Amino acid sequence: MSTTTDHIRQIVLRLLEADERDLTETSLFAEDHGADSMMIIQIQSELECELDIVIAREEVPRMIHLKALREVVARAVAAKEAARAAISSEEPSASPA
Template identity: 50%
Template sequence: MTTAAKDRMAEMRDIVCEILEIDPDEITEDSLFKEDHGADSMGTIEILGLLEKQYNIVIDEGELIRMVNLSGVFAVVSEAAGWEREADPAP
């Protein structure tokens, strides 16, 4: 993972922790928001909205099904922002 990706992951962790009202040390990339941290569907929607605003992107609400943990959030946001293409080598 690049430094930029690590920084983005840390930002997303902070956003998720703020909304779910949990300490950043309590969350891992794979811990589940609902099962492990007691998140409800409104919390997930709030996470989506704040990420859209933070990164100036649009995330389809159908992607909520993938946003169950920090890894899923990072993948969805990366795709919406086009970050995964930044790492692709030039043709």
């Protein structure tokens, strides 16, 4: 997960044009880094594309800092894995001929 964690951090750093020293786990995207709602949507979109996940609309307001963002991503990954498992369990098993 640390590779994903580092990747999330790099995406946020790039999109917020933040200094690596200033972006902490709990520094607020809006208040501390000047992010507006469009920047948050860009972060969402980039993460969805890069990590092949879907972040639910109701999760976006929770994306206030890096720690919260990682929690949102973890829930999206878990939802994707649960959906994949459900689909796999519904597929008919091949019967030997």
